[in-house]
Amino acid sequence: MSADTLVADEAGPAVAAAVPASGARHVWRRLRARRGTVAAAAVIALLTLTAWAAPALTALEGQDPDAYHDTLVDSAAGGVPKGSFGGVSTDHWLGVEPGTGRDLFARLITGARVSLSVAVGATLVQVLIGVAVGLLAGLGPRRVDSLLSRATDVMLALPHLVFAIALLAVVPSGFPRPVLLALVIALLGWAGTSKIVRAQTLTLKSLDHVAAARLGGSGPWRVARRELLPSLAAPVITYGAILLPTNIVVEAGLSFLGVGVKPPTPSWGQMLSTATMWFRADPMYVLLPAALLFVTVLAFTVLGDGVRTALDPRAASRLGVGTSKGAGR
């Protein structure tokens, strides 16, 4: 029996709740205690599995996401899919794309693959840069700190969308587009993480165990790795979990504007952008990608919220931390 459960047994649940329980097992228990979080995790697991197995699933359906089917759309009516509900049939489980006749199921799940990997990749790189810059600012000499802090402020003041669009145009088209997207989103969005990590590092630096390690002759690298990173894990994971859904929306937005994922690679944002021309004739073509994007972002938001409360029940983000400026508008 661990020390924490002993406290809980003797002093009752009120005290146990006031003591910030640490350790993976407690966090896990708190995560599982909320039905919403569990449901969100289940949805995410399903989505991830679908995205991962997308090539196999399209093969099972017997379709290719990039193959055109002129015969399935009514060219006399401007390219509307033949048949009801956007051309649903046993061959095309969710119908076909208006205009081109490409298989919608195949494109949607391949799009999930793109969306999720771009968002996850962007978040990982974002957090890595943020932690590195934050640690350097918090532990480094004063000059380094003020330089990095100014840089962070400039990054926060940047009109992100302008720079994202510009950066996406700079790089030659030979560079793999999803990787580029993830990198651009990450390069523009690390400032929040680094601010948090710097503040935490400054607080932690004054704590006894860190001071002891420093006095004991440990170098800054060793102090960072052994004494700081374990305590930084919780806020960093929380922040990353909040960033992830924002990144999904940003990717969809950039693709919607036509500067993100390039055709023929499918992406939800791009489909919705095409759908603005088709929503009268083929509502299914709007509703399916919209619903998928909505459910995905919602699930990740709920999970992020659950992770936050599980890791630090008292902290509430007052200024909506993590909602990067204007991401969704």
Added chain:
Amino acid sequence: MTGHLLRRLAGMVLVLFALSALVYALFYLMPGDPARLACGPRCNTIQVESVRGQLGLNDPVPAQYWHFLQGIAAGHDYSTGTSVQHCGAPCFGLSYQNDQQVTDLITQRLPVTGSLALGAMVIWLLLGIGTGLLSALRRGGLTERVLTLLTLAGTATPVFIVGLLLMMLFCAHLRWLPFPTYVPFTEDPEQWAWNLLLPWVALALVESAKYARLTRSSMLETLAEDHIRTFRAHGVGERGIVGRHALRGALPPVIALSALDFGTMFGGAVLTESMFGLPGVGQLLVRSVKAVDLPVVVALVLVTGFFVVVANALADVLYAVADRRVVLT
């Protein structure tokens, strides 16, 4: 407070310099030849070279940048072959695309973005603060659960999904509203409002979620404070506590966020504008970046950056005015 504002101003000018230099550097690296793009597809090499000379693109980049800064401070005169065109300070130069003055291009579009921003902001403040307060006061009830769910859905939806669904329902299916096109207020106020109603609502629904969350958490925090408990103990009625005392403590962060959002809005609600085809600043931005129209992009970055930084300073001042515990140093 004056000293604080002066220091903010100095920092602001520095940030804007850094921003403009960054954009210049970035676009210098961009592929695509601005001279060829400006001249059009039918130009031969000699014509392109003469355009290049006219645009000053043969000068070294620092000289071009310096010329640009001069224009903002003092204005420029441009010879257009037969006549001399004066571009008064602040002059951002001429668009590569159509020789129009950039200042004119932006001021033409500001009313559209302004109309969109103002209307949407009124709706989202009412909706967001109202929802936030209601869910804070009905804590633990069914109302709170429903509102939390709605808010969560709001944060998870990008504006182009909301916009598409609203257009499908109200314009295509029910035919209650026109497909949005911009009608200037001075021309026909009634049509102005009818056409902007959907963009307003779409943008407001997405933004209000953020405000609802912030208002709720801020209100709950204030209600838990000591002085509120003292008021309760002295028998002040619930209505008086919420209306007179708690609101005063809960609203400052909301006011600060509104000031910030108002600032960023001048950069255009890019997604909303391209979704509804409104000819605002955001649409101009996307077009100019795609066409490597450097003067327009730099001007837009600077104008947006300017409003964001001003809004930041304004937010700080408003915060200090609304919450007397905050002292500006």
